[in-house]
Amino acid sequence: MTSKISYFKFIEADIRNRGWLAALTAVFTFLLMPVYTMITLDTMKHQSSGDGQSLKWISELFPQMLNGTGRRPLSIFILVIAVLCAVSGFAYLHSREKQDFYHGMPLSRMQWFTISYAGGLLIFLVPYLLFGLCTILLGYANGLMTGNIPLLCVSALLGGILGFLICYHVSILAMFLTGRIVTGVLASLVLLVYGTVILSLFDGLSDQFFATWYNGMPTGFIDKLQSYSSPALLYTKVLRVSTASPSSPVLIICSVITAVLFLGAALFVYRHYPAEAAENALAFRSSAPVIKVLITIPTSLFLGMFIISLKFYGSVRWLIITSILAAVLLCMLIEFIYHRDLAKLLSGKASSGISVGAVIVILCILQFDLFGYDSYLPPERRLDNMSVYADLFSGYFTYPENIYSLSYDQLTAKNAAFTDYAPLYQLAKDGIQNVQDKITPKTVDYESSSYNYLSISVRYGMKNGRDIYRRYAVDRTGLLNTLSKLCENKDYRRELFPVFHLDKDDVLKVSVQDLYYQPMSLPLSREQQNELLEAYEKDVLAADIADLQYESPLGELVLEISNTYPEQDIYAGEKTAQLGQFYIYKSYTGTLKLLHDYGITLREKIAPEDVTSITYYPNIDGQDDLDAKAYIKDYTSGAGITITDPAKIGQILKKIDYDECSGILGSRQTAAGSVEIILAGQAYPNVYIIPEAR
């Protein structure tokens, strides 16, 4: 038997034989860890304000420099090195001469596996840990190792190693499943991303083919599965969570299990690897048709989606054509890879037929909606509650939860769920009818026939606990009526309006802006500030929803709040965030009174004497603009018209409103043109729209 000491010498010889890889790893690890860190720290220090808070932010980011989180070069490098270590370590399996040499020697396959595996691991591990340590020392030298940062650095290094192991084991398995280096590398890539491609296809194809598909399901099974769907995604996640505090033990455990499973699978396959597979595309010939089918179907659909992502109009038609064409070509390509013989491009007819046939069947199911996805309306006996969210809400409301992380989802909010869902159910029925009339969320932005419709997302909360999501295009007036009914519920109103999402203690400063678009800061005490916000809340609760659509606000409150997500803005070093769109209407008497008490009166019109100049730009596409052009005789296409006549200035100033808000459901008014007004004392003009005559 080979003695234990021999392992060390064999591994040493193995690393020596892969000296090029060891050198490459050492050089790139050096460049991407200590050198890149020095450059980044230097840049960050120059760009930040340099105070204690900035240093804290930089130190919180420092662990990411040890495994490539948020820094693609290092994370890509770790992945590439993992693949290279696997390929170079086990490439001997793909050569008959090398197999005769290795497997002819008095060592078992397991012993050879141990030697090559350990060799590859050490090629990565030694420079990674060495330069990781150097990077940590750099952190100490820059005073970044405070609090739990040293622990996070160790965690980041371990995360990098775990990420490496996931990719390394996947690539080793790929090498054992194939008989040529090229197919080994391709198989590595396929194994690394296959699951994610399948899941993204599920989302992407549904989005393309189903008019009512909602792609933001927050708690959907697919969404939950996405994080664990492929080793590549798990790799990126493990890098991220290893630098986060608190970390995600579930994800770490899943990553360890994945790495172990792939290693186990690799060992199992290696034990049965047929030596005669060397220089064949695949190790196990019987797997060839299965692999062909498994690759061709998703890849052709993916290629179809990729082609239409290049902005081909009439997209679904092109998706179908290109997917089928891609399936045929892929079948031929795979047969060529298998045989390396052009004469055999058309061999494997059964698997080719199954692949192309499956693609056609999938496309038919989707195109003709054979399962009735778009027309599905959950029966009321199974329905517990419903909620709705209009796309245009995002233009009217800004929720504090969404400033940095887009974490707020109103559809799942408890107070937005209606068990008395009759108005919403009717809205959904209208939406389904609209789909049948070819008015869908996809057409509302593009087709003039859908102009008075807008997109909504609906959540059906089923009695069995499952949530079903759909998107519909519904009539604006109908939605406004429904919204008015829903807003009779105060809890819903509190959910809908962002002012109720604020923690008043987070509000650092309040300013107000009116038609002049000049923010006026309110030097209020905390009590006054809270009083103002409470008055605003009362006004919002009492507001008529129709006013929010049809009426022009007088202005808006703009709040400065604490930045609770400093890591998102490290370079700028911003500690606060601006939150606007707290519109003030005429009916908001409480707010207006308090503002008046604080010395602010919102102006409803611009005084002509405040105007230095006005330039009018007619909307060149509208019929009304043609009238406007006719009215203004000296108009030349494309250029603005400078208006100096005080009478005309007065006329224009009468027409303009506070137009930063287009209504709770949008399209409050249609523009006939726009004006640039330079106010006295201002260097830059304000732009206002001139609405169409109603």
Next chain:
Amino acid sequence: MIELKNLDKTFQNVHAIDHMNASIKEGMIFGLVGSNGAGKSTLLRLIAGVLMPDKGQVLADGIPVSENPAAKEKICFLSDTPYFFPNASAAFMRDYYALAYPRFDCKLFNTLANKLNIDFSRKLNTFSKGMKKQVSILLGICTGADYLLCDETFDGLDPVMRQAVKSLFASELMKRDFTPVIASHNLRELEDICDSIGLIHNGKLLLTEELDHLKYHVHKIQCVLPNEALEQQLIKELTVLQYEKTGSLLLLTARGTKESLLQCVNRKNPVFAEVLPLTLEEIFISETEVAGYDIKNIIL
């Protein structure tokens, strides 16, 4: 002794080794002959444990070879295309083999390499094909393995070097338990070195015999007998492998020692009679024709 027990191996649609049962005795040089694609290399790779059999097993001195380092230590396989690490020198390969084979004789390797003028420091990828084969053979001999499996080893060696290698084999045979197994498609090459021969065709081992035994017990007879009745009588009395008549000259290939055959012919009062030894090639042609094979397609 290497034993092949019901050994079977199929590659896709090719039945490379067909339920083979045979044994290779130790202490002699075994020649494995067969045409290209007959299964020689496959058999050697199976014996060396490189390939895994579909069925059956290979035993080296009673120990299964497959995935068994203890058994594989007894065997060294020299492939038809020797592999050396990129940028490796003869010294590096020597040290590497020494890691794998506990009985590797570094001194012997150094001595023999010096005799063959092999430069230790020169990279092997700069060596000629023949020189690489020399290094490969030296490495194989010095492993101390009991069984040295040589696949087309003499290809690429010049005549002088062939003789040198034969001498090395002979020398090792004298010193220790050593059994070279040499696969070749060239019978003439093996004739003067092998003690025992196995003929492989279409994955089947048609025969394995000691060469001396083969040569001692099969001869060619040329004779002219007085009449046809005597000719028929002679053919009946002998175990004839081949029969041919040109005019009155009768040509027979028959089993038996030279003396016994001559005695038998002389009893028929021949006008002329002569018993001649057969070349290895002729023996195989006769034997395989008896076995029902079209010999022209089997060996060169």
